[in-house]
Amino acid sequence: MPEPIRYKTSDEVDFVVIGSGAAGGVLAKELSTNGFRVVVLEQGPYLTEADFTHNEVEVLQRNQLTNRPSLQPTTFRKTPHDKARRQPALVYGRMVGGSSVHFTANYWRFHEIDFIERSKVGPVPGAALADWPITYADLEPYYTKAEWELGVSGLAGASPFDPPRSKPYPMPPLPVKSGGVIFERAARKLDWHPFPAPMAILSQPRPGRSVCVQCGFCESFGCEVGAKSSTLATVIRMAEKTGRCEIRPNCYVHRVEINANGRVIGAAYFDAKSVTHIQKAKAVVVCANGAETPRLLLLSTNRQFPDGLANSSGLVGKYLMMNSGPSAMALFEHPLNDYKGVAVSRILHDFYELDPQKVGFCGGGGLDARFDMTPISFATTGYDMGGLPPGTPKWGKEFKATLAHNYTRSLEFVSHGTSLPVENNSFSLDPNVNDAWGLPALRMTYKDHPDDLKLGAFLRARILELLDATDAVQKWASPVEEQEFAYHLLGTCRMGNDPKSSVINADHRTHDVKNLFLCDGSSLVTSGRGQPTLTISALAYRAADRITALAQKGEI
Amino acid sequence: MNESLSRRRFLSRGVTGLSAAWASAHWPALLAAATHAHQAAKSAAPVKLGFFTSDEAKEIDAIASRIIPTDDTPGAHEAGVVYFVDRGLTTFSVDDQKTYREGLPALQARVAEMFQGKSKFSELTPEQQDEVLHSFDEQNAQGRQRRFRTSAGAQNFFETLRQHTIAGFLIDPDYGGNRDAAGWKVIGREREHMFQPPFGYYDKDYPGWEVAIKADANEAEKK
Numbered sequence: 001m002p003e004p005i006r007y008k009t010s011d012e013v014d015f016v017v018i019g020s021g022a023a024g025g026v027l028a029k030e031l032s033t034n035g036f037r038v039v040v041l042e043q044g045p046y047l048t049e050a051d052f053t054h055n056e057v058e059v060l061q062r063n064q065l066t067n068r069p070s071l072q073p074t075t076f077r078k079t080p081h082d083k084a085r086r087q088p089a090l091v092y093g094r095m096v097g098g099s100s101v102h103f104t105a106n107y108w109r110f111h112e113i114d115f116i117e118r119s120k121v122g123p124v125p126g127a128a129l130a131d132w133p134i135t136y137a138d139l140e141p142y143y144t145k146a147e148w149e150l151g152v153s154g155l156a157g158a159s160p161f162d163p164p165r166s167k168p169y170p171m172p173p174l175p176v177k178s179g180g181v182i183f184e185r186a187a188r189k190l191d192w193h194p195f196p197a198p199m200a201i202l203s204q205p206r207p208g209r210s211v212c213v214q215c216g217f218c219e220s221f222g223c224e225v226g227a228k229s230s231t232l233a234t235v236i237r238m239a240e241k242t243g244r245c246e247i248r249p250n251c252y253v254h255r256v257e258i259n260a261n262g263r264v265i266g267a268a269y270f271d272a273k274s275v276t277h278i279q280k281a282k283a284v285v286v287c288a289n290g291a292e293t294p295r296l297l298l299l300s301t302n303r304q305f306p307d308g309l310a311n312s313s314g315l316v317g318k319y320l321m322m323n324s325g326p327s328a329m330a331l332f333e334h335p336l337n338d339y340k341g342v343a344v345s346r347i348l349h350d351f352y353e354l355d356p357q358k359v360g361f362c363g364g365g366g367l368d369a370r371f372d373m374t375p376i377s378f379a380t381t382g383y384d385m386g387g388l389p390p391g392t393p394k395w396g397k398e399f400k401a402t403l404a405h406n407y408t409r410s411l412e413f414v415s416h417g418t419s420l421p422v423e424n425n426s427f428s429l430d431p432n433v434n435d436a437w438g439l440p441a442l443r444m445t446y447k448d449h450p451d452d453l454k455l456g457a458f459l460r461a462r463i464l465e466l467l468d469a470t471d472a473v474q475k476w477a478s479p480v481e482e483q484e485f486a487y488h489l490l491g492t493c494r495m496g497n498d499p500k501s502s503v504i505n506a507d508h509r510t511h512d513v514k515n516l517f518l519c520d521g522s523s524l525v526t527s528g529r530g531q532p533t534l535t536i537s538a539l540a541y542r543a544a545d546r547i548t549a550l551a552q553k554g555e556i
Numbered sequence: 557m558n559e560s561l562s563r564r565r566f567l568s569r570g571v572t573g574l575s576a577a578w579a580s581a582h583w584p585a586l587l588a589a590a591t592h593a594h595q596a597a598k599s600a601a602p603v604k605l606g607f608f609t610s611d612e613a614k615e616i617d618a619i620a621s622r623i624i625p626t627d628d629t630p631g632a633h634e635a636g637v638v639y640f641v642d643r644g645l646t647t648f649s650v651d652d653q654k655t656y657r658e659g660l661p662a663l664q665a666r667v668a669e670m671f672q673g674k675s676k677f678s679e680l681t682p683e684q685q686d687e688v689l690h691s692f693d694e695q696n697a698q699g700r701q702r703r704f705r706t707s708a709g710a711q712n713f714f715e716t717l718r719q720h721t722i723a724g725f726l727i728d729p730d731y732g733g734n735r736d737a738a739g740w741k742v743i744g745r746e747r748e749h750m751f752q753p754p755f756g757y758y759d760k761d762y763p764g765w766e767v768a769i770k771a772d773a774n775e776a777e778k779k
Contacts, residue, residue: 380719396625
């Protein structure tokens with residue numbers, strides 16, 4: 001393979017793509033394949049399979065693959081009336097491939113309802129629920145393209161609630177685990193409809209990529225054999241092979257540059273030594289995730305945009321949604337050994353679409369059975385929930401005995417549901433706290449909409465019902481609580497037709513700046529039911545088509 | 557820990573220049589090589605202490621041995637937790653040095669306060685040792701806590717050591733702890749990089765998706 005191309009910062013490339021995750025990686029490949037010259041600026045390092053390990057201390061405790069709270073502090077408050085306090089508020093992948101490298105690889109499509117929920121259920125007090133400017137049918141070809149190009153294991157037609165699809169999955173589901181069998185049997189007893197989980201992990205080999213070796217280190221870890229369908233393992237390599245795309249790691253973009261005519265001219269970034277460079281480009285596509293994308297716009301103020309670039313609506317950073325859903329743990333008589341294999345093998349969508357008249361709230365969700373705790377996490381009561389029952393001593397003989405007995409016999413049941421868009425829920429710039437580069441830190445403001453908490457209580461009750469249909473010898477559930485930490489960063493530069501109530505249009509172009517596009521979790525108008533990554537990649541495939549068409553017509 | 561990481565990286569780096577297809581086809585060989593590198597790293601495992609004096613190490617080992625005691629299965633002592641902690645304090649856990657430097661003497665002061673004439677944790681009987689560690693519980697069994705003159709810094713130290721002990725007992729043995737995978741043997745985790753179904757008790761007789769649907773439907777009809 002030839003050396004990948006290197007551009008000078010003074011070369012005016014066609015596109016700078018900021019971020020290389022589920023969206024940025026796809027856009028890099030699509031745009032460079034379509035003949036454009038592309039520079040991808042990635043905040044994190046360029047790691048590969050050879051760099052990935054099972055080292056829990058480095059990965060989970062020292063943030064080897066994620067944003068670093070020590071250098072990139074965040075603050076949190078529940079409402080705009082509260083004073084924000086410094087606390088870790090979010091996690092995202094900080095490396096080439098972004099969060100698609102370290103995610104669990106649950107790969108659900110959104111359903112039709114997710115795009116038209118506002119029309120279907122009417123207004124919801126306290127929420128700015130809106131229809132998308134596109135429908136499921138518009139996105140369907142791109143879901144299919146993502147599934148086939150990136151590689152997804154699943155069984156089409158196995159769920160009666162699935163939306164229509166133009167093609168089956170490219171490969172069969174991964175092997176069922178003991179947890180999946182327990183889940184499947186219990187759900188069928190209740191006349192629910194469990195089905196094999198669609199996962200962005202290979203059950204059949206692809207050129208240059210191994211099938212899943214069932215090592216069990218999916219969530220939070222990078223896949224050492226390239227079986228997880230991250231953008232790193234797939235489209236980023238394809239982008240580099242075009243000879244027109246440079247992936248430039250360790251570049252922390254802190255400003256999108258704009259000229260007097262209101263056109264974007266490039267992106268300013270700190271290199272690894274904190275020296276600032278400006279990469280020139282004819283157009284910029286920001287794919288930095290639902291937290292860093294709005295932050296970058298808010299940092300990029302100028303005379304024309306004193307409140308942040310492309311923020312004439314005042315909505316940049318607002319309507320943050322992060323999905324929600326309580327979970328429960330159960331202990332079984334015999335070893336499941338669910339530490340082996342991918343985290344999730346069975347899910348169900350019976351509660352995806354609920355009737356608000358009947359349940360008394362707007363929203364819905366899905367359930368899965370999983371074991372995604374690595375050994376140290378499982379044993380560390382007080383870290384997250386840990387895997388041990390409440391009341392287990394934290395050390396000593398009984399601690400050891402419980403740990404020894406439970407590790408192979410435990411299973412977690414997790415729900416995943418909607419978050420409603422609430423204007424106060426947002427990312428903004430903290431006026432008092434800076435990051436290690438002297439830039440204002442991310443401030444998260446978040447208080448779950450009452451309907452989200454009602455949904456949580458509903459899903460929790462379904463989990464307990466499901467657990468009652470198993471032979472679990474012990475079970476315990478987390479309470480429904482207001483959230484203060486985000487794994488999914490959604491909705492903060494939402495898509496829409498009206499420049500007053502949205503930040504980007506259906507082509508992902510900002511309403512305010514003709515040659516500035518945004519595509520990532522921030523584009524989402526609704527939160528979906530808890531697994532947004534496939535939708536983010538499908539949007540990126542579609543955005544690339546739209547942007548290419550505009551460029552070819554000379555309309556950028 | 558850094559050493560074994562860099563060895564592994566060095567070893568695998570060479571592969572990235574080759575075609576990914578080669579890497580995929582040769583995965584089992586790569587895996588074997590990586591495993592070999594880890595074994596080599598392990599055989600050079602820490603015999604020398606980098607942070608603790610041998611007296612301190614004896615104390616840390618004694619405390620860790622109450623956190624995860626040795627009974628009919630290995631405990632923190634057999635897993636070499638003290639070496640993991642020692643190495644951690646000069647590498648990944650440098651920020652905790654102060655906690656240990658100040659915390660261990662504070663804990664020893666608690667020992668002296670509770671047991672006249674004693675100054676070392678390792679000199680106590682296991683029962684006495686547990687009594688000292690329980691004095692850091694937020695509440696004792698009676699719901700009341702005896703007040704001690706000695707510093708609260710010891711409490712933070714004990715909590716930090718508790719977490720480090722668990723990490724050193726359960727971390728993948730390739731990364732400087734969990735000697736001979738002792739901790740994984742205790743919890744029933746096999747030391748392999750690859751697994752194959754069936755994985756456990758409940759999936760070993762799974763008849764396959766299509767059959768399972770029909771079987772469950774038949775059972776429902778019988779009812």
